[in-house]
Amino acid sequence: KKNEEIGLATVYRVLNQFDDAGIVTRHHFEGGKSVFELAHKKHHDHLVCLKCGNVVEFEDDVIEQRQSDIAKSHKITLTNHSLYLYGECEDKIACEEYRIKHL
Structure with a gap:
């Protein structure tokens, strides 16, 4: 099994793309905390x-x-x-x- 590391910047970039595509919804909570949820809940x-x-x-x-x-x-x-x-x-x-x- 190949062990690969994915950078945090890559994760956030993909989450932003998912948000733009309507796959996830970003919630901005107090204190700057963002939470992503599946958009079709x-x-x-x-x-x-x-x-x-x-x-x-x-x-x-x-x-x-x-x-x-x-x-x-x-x-x-x-x-x-x-x-x-x-x-x-x-x-x-x-x-x-x-x-x-x-x-």
Whole structure:
């Protein structure tokens, strides 16, 4: 088996190309952290811990309907949207463990 190393710059260049092609979606989180996800996943929103950086995906039909209603009330047709909720983990020990693990 041949051991090959791929430079980090190459990985980011390919991710950017995938983003441009609509294969992945880039999310920019607080603190300059970018996360890439497959673009064809079902729509979801994100909870982000400002201390450890953990990102939790969630779906909520009530929130989705409310956003749609707000857009309609302003005579806007939504084509895309994203929702990021920022806060801090309540479990401080788990938060610190996550932060250390993902440094």
